Amino acid sequence: MTNSERAKKIKMILMDVDGTLTDGTILVFSSGEELKAYHVRDGMGILMAHLVGLKTGVITGKTSPALEKRAAKLQLDEIHQGIMDKKSILDDICQRHHLQPTEIAYIGDDLGDLEVLKRVGLAGAVADAHPQVKNVCHFIATKPGGRGAVREFIDFILTAQDKWEEIEEKLTELTQIK
Numbered sequence: 001m002t003n004s005e006r007a008k009k010i011k012m013i014l015m016d017v018d019g020t021l022t023d024g025t026i027l028v029f030s031s032g033e034e035l036k037a038y039h040v041r042d043g044m045g046i047l048m049a050h051l052v053g054l055k056t057g058v059i060t061g062k063t064s065p066a067l068e069k070r071a072a073k074l075q076l077d078e079i080h081q082g083i084m085d086k087k088s089i090l091d092d093i094c095q096r097h098h099l100q101p102t103e104i105a106y107i108g109d110d111l112g113d114l115e116v117l118k119r120v121g122l123a124g125a126v127a128d129a130h131p132q133v134k135n136v137c138h139f140i141a142t143k144p145g146g147r148g149a150v151r152e153f154i155d156f157i158l159t160a161q162d163k164w165e166e167i168e169e170k171l172t173e174l175t176q177i178k
């Protein structure tokens with residue numbers, strides 16, 4: 001099966017956070033508070049996915065209050081933090097949304113993502129992912145984590161599903177309301 005055929009079946013896009021939606025940098029203040037940077041174009045990709053009825057979510061091993069805010073702003077359907085066993089969460093998500101793993105796309109960067117990547121219909125890696133991760137992925141972004149890799153992954157899915165005309169129309173509707 002080609003990557004494009006795999007992408008056509010996708011109904012939900014799941015993402016890792018650190019090193020995927022971010023470049024992996026975590027700035028730690030002396031107070032213990034952490035600071036991470038997200039890329040605005042990844043956010044736009046998530047908005048476009050929602051416009052055409054795709055669901056989205058994050059599964060991350062870490063826990064951060066800032067992610068909670070970012071995820072709420074982006075209206076993600078699934079937010080799972082502090083998860084060591086990402087595979088169990090994938091099973092749980094499939095069950096609750098009545099989806100097959102072949103209908104899920106996942107993008108990650110490191111070894112903690114391997115088990116999920118091996119199970120989903122479309123597995124994506126950021127350009128600077130660990131070599132073992134790239135080995136099991138169908139799609140490897142040209143951009144690194146936190147620099148638009150997620151947008152590239154979403155764009156690929158939207159292209160395979162022939163959604164650009166619909167997205168343009170819906171974006172126009174949105175700007176007209178404002």
Ligand SMILES: [Mg+2]
Nearest residue numbers: 016018019109
């Ligand atoms: Mg990661």
